[in-house]
Amino acid sequence: MSLIDRVLQEIAPSMALSRAKSKAALRLVNMRYDAATTGSRGASWRKLSSDANAAGSQRGVLAQVARDMVRNTAFATRAQMVIANNVVGDGILPKVNCKSKRLSRKVLSVIERHLDTTDIDADGRANLYGLQRLALNSIVESGEVLIRRRRRSRRDGFALPFQIQVMEPDFLSILNDGPLPGGGLVQDGIEYDAIGRRVAYHLYSEHPGSTGNWRRVLASEVRRVEASEIIHVYRQDRPGQQRGVTWFAPIAMLLQDHHDYMDAQVVRQKIAALFAGFVTSLEADTVNGTGPNPETADAEGRFTTMSPGRLEMLLPGESIEFANPPPAEGFDEFNRVNLRAVAAGMGITYEALTGDLAQANFSASRMGRMEMDRNVSGWQWLLMIPQFMQPFGRWFQEAWELQEGRLPEDFQMGWVPPHRMLIDPAREIPAMVAAIRAGLASRSGTVRRLGEDPERLEEEIIKDAADADKAKLIFDSDPRHTAAGGMKHQVSGETAPVKGADEVDPDPAYPEMTDPDKTEANDDETE
Numbered sequence: 212m213s214l215i216d217r218v219l220q221e222i223a224p225s226m227a228l229s230r231a232k233s234k235a236a237l238r239l240v241n242m243r244y245d246a247a248t249t250g251s252r253g254a255s256w257r258k259l260s261s262d263a264n265a266a267g268s269q270r271g272v273l274a275q276v277a278r279d280m281v282r283n284t285a286f287a288t289r290a291q292m293v294i295a296n297n298v299v300g301d302g303i304l305p306k307v308n309c310k311s312k313r314l315s316r317k318v319l320s321v322i323e324r325h326l327d328t329t330d331i332d333a334d335g336r337a338n339l340y341g342l343q344r345l346a347l348n349s350i351v352e353s354g355e356v357l358i359r360r361r362r363r364s365r366r367d368g369f370a371l372p373f374q375i376q377v378m379e380p381d382f383l384s385i386l387n388d389g390p391l392p393g394g395g396l397v398q399d400g401i402e403y404d405a406i407g408r409r410v411a412y413h414l415y416s417e418h419p420g421s422t423g424n425w426r427r428v429l430a431s432e433v434r435r436v437e438a439s440e441i442i443h444v445y446r447q448d449r450p451g452q453q454r455g456v457t458w459f460a461p462i463a464m465l466l467q468d469h470h471d472y473m474d475a476q477v478v479r480q481k482i483a484a485l486f487a488g489f490v491t492s493l494e495a496d497t498v499n500g501t502g503p504n505p506e507t508a509d510a511e512g513r514f515t516t517m518s519p520g521r522l523e524m525l526l527p528g529e530s531i532e533f534a535n536p537p538p539a540e541g542f543d544e545f546n547r548v549n550l551r552a553v554a555a556g557m558g559i560t561y562e563a564l565t566g567d568l569a570q571a572n573f574s575a576s577r578m579g580r581m582e583m584d585r586n587v588s589g590w591q592w593l594l595m596i597p598q599f600m601q602p603f604g605r606w607f608q609e610a611w612e613l614q615e616g617r618l619p620e621d622f623q624m625g626w627v628p629p630h631r632m633l634i635d636p637a638r639e640i641p642a643m644v645a646a647i648r649a650g651l652a653s654r655s656g657t658v659r660r661l662g663e664d665p666e667r668l669e670e671e672i673i674k675d676a677a678d679a680d681k682a683k684l685i686f687d688s689d690p691r692h693t694a695a696g697g698m699k700h701q702v703s704g705e706t707a708p709v710k711g712a713d714e715v716d717p718d719p720a721y722p723e724m725t726d727p728d729k730t731e732a733n734d735d736e737t738e
Contacts, residue, residue: 263452264398270456274353274380277457281352284470286550287459289564290557291351294458295344297559297587300629302340303600305607306664308623321611325370333361333376345377346444346599355380355445355455357412358599359436360606371610375603380454381420384433387413399454401443402435409438444598446590462556469549476542558586577634584631591628600626630662 219227246253259265280287305322309315325331326339337345342358349356357378363369383400390396394405402411417431445455459466525531547561554564560579562571604624612618633639646652655665676689685692 263449270354270454273457273460276463277352277459280459280463280466284466286553286564287466290559291348293559293563294351295347298590298595299344299347302629303343303595304627306625306627308625309619310621311619321370330369331374333374342375342377349379350444350455351458353380354457357382358442360440372614373606373610381418382414384413384415387433401453411438412436412441442599442602446594458557462553465549466553559583573635580634596626627664628662631660
């Protein structure tokens, strides 16, 4: 109640009552949503009107908290590992689209020599796919990552004259902040022009947390690097968000409390197993050594350390009492509920986070995995590929044209995410085959969902078949020779017609399948 209401209540009760009724009516009009309440039920909400970039001072602290959890908390490490395994896996592979087969083979050869080796890494430690994983680990842990292009000369001996360096966001100088002449702006180490485009990044020459000589770290200069040399990757959760926040932010407190609770339970069990027994003598016989010497008992530091199986001598009249805390009931259920919340906050399944399959069945696991797969697909196609791989592809093309010459206009560089692991291949693959045969899905689309390049797969199948024919080998998996049920259709090593072959379009790669003379000869031979 305000001061005015209290005064009116004393000197003019009727006016105070009318005022209270009017205020209550206004609250009913304005409070159309329960979540908009200002009462005690909504006291825990922090209703701030700040924009997506207002947490700049807290972003670094959150990243440090997340790194500590990944270093020391098993389930934080596991969550980061699960996301990296599913989004990047063995690597998001480059795919070359070009009409010229000769050029395609040449580009693939350069990819194998430069991207598939440690030549692409400025630190010389990983290939492109290892750098993808390193970048994603930083995105999950710190919220963002910087990829810097390092230009090289032909004398360095690389297949293409460039390398890349994966950098933590700590390299951004947040001290460089404020307006610039001409309408530009530097905010959180990123420089924007008058219309809001990123034009440069202000980076420390060394990591500000380096373990090197502290004078060198303090003297580390800030360098302005053109935006064309930097790829900045982060998950954008709000419009206008210019930098990322650790993915552990929503569940950091929950996960740390769970970690502390687990530690407390371990200590509790250790204490319960410390002592085996105590001996109390009626008289302290220090001569025969059947009890401690009262004069030196305190100096001996008894009970300062405990160990399992210890037999402790007590002085006459001494006794030991231990606290008897209540048992921790519902430990397993608490763990499951807590870790389900952690898994939900990270966008993965409880089974993937914990490895607990005790209560899992095929239907439930598949439903959970389908939802997780949607998250994984989004992280691949809305984060890693457009923000990292496509700009990297432009760097690749610029380096190629600088060294090898201009590429044709129809040249395109695509990217294929890693294959998706099937929960139960014996059930899922027949369902895919049935969908393709019914016209509900294309073969190429299904192959892409499995993480394979349809064109490369087709080339491999053709090559395998040609190699097998050349070596006169017949495999049960080849439908030209063996039906799905295992019935063979070959005679004397020659390819025989498969029933229903007239319903299949002739394949010029295998003319023996469409040669009527050869087919008739085989039929006669079979008879």
